[in-house]
Amino acid sequence: MSECIVITSGKGGVGKTTTSANLGVALALQGHRVAVVDADIGLRNLDVILGLENRIVYDLVHVIEGECRLKQALIRDKKVDTLYLLPAAQTRDKSAVSPEQMKDLINQMKEEFDYVLVDCPAGIEQGFRNSIAGADRALIVTTPEVSAIRDADRIIGLVEAAELPEPKLIINRFRQHMVDRGDMLDKDDILEILAIPLVGIIPDHEDVIISANRGKPVAFDEDSVVGEAYRRIARRINGEPDVPFIALESSGFWSNMKRWFGVSAAKGAV
Amino acid sequence: MSFFSRMFSNKGSKDDAKARLKLLLVHDQVDLTPAQMEAMKAEVIEVIGRYVEIDRDSIDFKLERSGGDVALVSNVPVRRVTARAV
Numbered sequence A: 001m002s003e004c005i006v007i008t009s010g011k012g013g014v015g016k017t018t019t020s021a022n023l024g025v026a027l028a029l030q031g032h033r034v035a036v037v038d039a040d041i042g043l044r045n046l047d048v049i050l051g052l053e054n055r056i057v058y059d060l061v062h063v064i065e066g067e068c069r070l071k072q073a074l075i076r077d078k079k080v081d082t083l084y085l086l087p088a089a090q091t092r093d094k095s096a097v098s099p100e101q102m103k104d105l106i107n108q109m110k111e112e113f114d115y116v117l118v119d120c121p122a123g124i125e126q127g128f129r130n131s132i133a134g135a136d137r138a139l140i141v142t143t144p145e146v147s148a149i150r151d152a153d154r155i156i157g158l159v160e161a162a163e164l165p166e167p168k169l170i171i172n173r174f175r176q177h178m179v180d181r182g183d184m185l186d187k188d189d190i191l192e193i194l195a196i197p198l199v200g201i202i203p204d205h206e207d208v209i210i211s212a213n214r215g216k217p218v219a220f221d222e223d224s225v226v227g228e229a230y231r232r233i234a235r236r237i238n239g240e241p242d243v244p245f246i247a248l249e250s251s252g253f254w255s256n257m258k259r260w261f262g263v264s265a266a267k268g269a270v
Numbered sequence B: 001m002s003f004f005s006r007m008f009s010n011k012g013s014k015d016d017a018k019a020r021l022k023l024l025l026v027h028d029q030v031d032l033t034p035a036q037m038e039a040m041k042a043e044v045i046e047v048i049g050r051y052v053e054i055d056r057d058s059i060d061f062k063l064e065r066s067g068g069d070v071a072l073v074s075n076v077p078v079r080r081v082t083a084r085a086v
């Protein structure tokens, strides 16, 4: 049975595109047929994160306007051949597409793929409404910050108003050493406030920036703790029960000390 | 906060973040202005005051949220239960 999952947040810049790309990769590596849809019309980025920007011929708006067939617009990933990207149009804006058209497109895609992941733009306007139109469920991305959590709360309300099932939460850019010294909201604080189930925690980590530079999502990297975090989220999304959370270690002062003295390098959270 | 004052204070900024968020989310959801909250508080206190003698200076009156539900939480210290006329 195939499923469409929208990745949304309200606030901009919290990691929706990074998460969409990496979950796409992780689910595809686990053998599923996956399409990631860039719904950020006018500000496309998912192509760049996946390193597929040079292969775009047609985009989502071309498909919706009947200028090409869906198959012509889908771009196959270079490294995992069950992953495809449907890029956003760069020279149009959100009003080029309606929620009904989006829903039809997603339904068409669900016939071809096990998972269709929609990378939602920031905000609560038309781009958001288009993105949730064809979705069966939603993942909410937040960071451990007041403004991001506030917007996440708003989005959770809108997702529920749209009669989607209860969304699940991804906490991104988590810094254990700041939590340890009481300067960052912990997982339990955030869950108490937002009151939705957690599906994963992604550490704030330079691997994300390095992989974005290269156009090769960190979920491909066997040795990266961030890659492992995404791979575990993918397993949870796929319904695998009891995928353990990796113990969180500080990457602050003491673990840096340990690293300098050759004690096992500290890793972040998953 | 300097390194040393942080070393010696056990309260990080996270407590501020949490308290502010809780208040923020309740008011995002309920959409009452601070003036309306004050007016409601004054009226409620007025009604309670007709039945019991209360300590008006130490009244706690706020909206709180746990999970998705909002509750009006109030703590009104009673000095003396009077049998005043209603």
Ligand SMILES: Nc1ncnc2c1ncn2[C@@H]1O[C@H](COP(=O)(O)OP(=O)(O)OP(=O)(O)O)[C@@H](O)[C@H]1O
Pocket (backbone or CB within 6 Å): A009, A011, A012, A013, A014, A015, A016, A017, A018, A019, A040, A045, A120, A121, A122, A172, A173, A174, A202, A203, A204, A205, A206, A208, A209, A212
């Ligand atoms: N876990 C992380 N560690 C370090 N940097 C991160 C992490 N997650 C995201 N970033 C960085 O934050 C920036 C924003 O990420 P991203 O583009 O995924 O957010 P977004 O929610 O899609 O933004 P927008 O709302 O603009 O679409 C990027 O530069 C990305 O590299």
Ligand SMILES: [Mg+2]
Pocket (backbone or CB within 6 Å): A016, A017, A018, A040, A045, A119, A120, A121
């Ligand atoms: Mg984005």
